[in-house]
Every structure is written in C-alpha cells, then in structure tokens.
Amino acid sequence: MSKPAIVNAGAGERERVVSTLMVAFASDPVARWVLPEPHQYVKYWEPILEHMGGGAFANGGAFASDDFAGASLWLAPGVHPDGEALGAVAAQAVPVERQEVVFGFLGQMDEYHPTEPHWYLPFIGVDPMKQGLGYGSALLIHALKNADRDKLPAYLEATSPGSKRLYERHGFEAIGEIQSADSPPMWPMLRRVGS
Numbered sequence: 001m002s003k004p005a006i007v008n009a010g011a012g013e014r015e016r017v018v019s020t021l022m023v024a025f026a027s028d029p030v031a032r033w034v035l036p037e038p039h040q041y042v043k044y045w046e047p048i049l050e051h052m053g054g055g056a057f058a059n060g061g062a063f064a065s066d067d068f069a070g071a072s073l074w075l076a077p078g079v080h081p082d083g084e085a086l087g088a089v090a091a092q093a094v095p096v097e098r099q100e101v102v103f104g105f106l107g108q109m110d111e112y113h114p115t116e117p118h119w120y121l122p123f124i125g126v127d128p129m130k131q132g133l134g135y136g137s138a139l140l141i142h143a144l145k146n147a148d149r150d151k152l153p154a155y156l157e158a159t160s161p162g163s164k165r166l167y168e169r170h171g172f173e174a175i176g177e178i179q180s181a182d183s184p185p186m187w188p189m190l191r192r193v194g195s
Helices: 013-028 031-033 037-060 084-094 094-111 135-149 162-167
Strands: 006-008 060-066 071-075 120-125 152-156 187-191
Touching: 006 135, 013 031, 013 037, 013 060, 013 071, 013 120, 031 037, 037 084, 037 120, 060 135, 071 135, 084 094, 084 135, 120 135, 135 162, 152 162, 162 187
Parallel strands: 120 152
Antiparallel strands: 006 060, 060 071, 071 120, 152 187
C-alpha cells in the first residue's frame, strides 16, 4: 500500500474528522475507562473531542488522510482546550460515585502539561479497519513539520502501549505515568526541539 496522503482539514471537514476520531477511540483504554457504557461514550465523546481539540480547526492544526480513515487535532501554541466546557461535560458524563477518581486522573494530566509554548496533540486516531497501515505515522510526520518549523516542542498523552511505541518512533519520550485507582496507565510524552 502507498503512504497515505495527508491534507489540512478545515471547518467543512469537521464532521468527517470528528466521526473518524469517534470510531478510532471506541476501544481506547482511557476513553472507555472514563466512559465505559456504550451509550455514555456515544453521547459524550463528541463534545469531549470538540472542547478538547476543536480549536485545531480554526488554527491550522486539523489534519486527515485524504480518505478520512485517519485524523488528528493539534493545538497550536497559545490555543488551549476549553477547560470550563470540558469540566461541565465531564460532570454530566461521569457518575458521581466515579468523579473523584476520574477527576483525579484528569488533574494529573494538567500537572504534566508543558507551560512553555508548544504544539499539543489531544487526538490522533485511525479507523480500526485501517490501523497498522501507516496512517498514524503519516499524520505525525505531516503535523510535526509545524513544530520543527516553529522550533518548538510537541506534547501528547499516549493512552496505550501501542500508541506509546508509535510516538517513541517519532521522537517523543515519556516524562511520567498517569494512573488513578483502577484506570489504565497513560503516558505524558514530550518531543523536544530537534528530536
């Protein structure tokens, strides 16, 4: 198979990008730990995507393969998730009896997030029918050109051992491990300038 072609995704492709990420994260260990019930996932994952990564569309950080089997949302330096809206959705989505553990997990994410200017990847995903065919690498290579151009670090959180290995192949290093009670592990990862 030839290398997937990557394109910038604008507002007109928003629905297709979000759909790809919805499908891609349906079996993600962390996403499904936060939202374990299918109905809960279907109802709340899209608003979570929007509030965490939706700023990518207005700032040139939304990318997709030309067949929309893979997509990524990168937040440029100075663009941040909508923490207030995200917190409101999480408060609705997560049952009260699980909120302390889940919000503790999310709080650990904040502790590792860089404070200096950087490119942040809240979401990258590939349709399960196309995983293992180079889409993830193609998306990373395409987007990391922005960080290299700007001479800035890139940051993300790996939600599975497989994604962690992919990111390591592209210059990211784990800078810690996030875990709360029965959660799966998640690894904050940084790609330093020039990696």
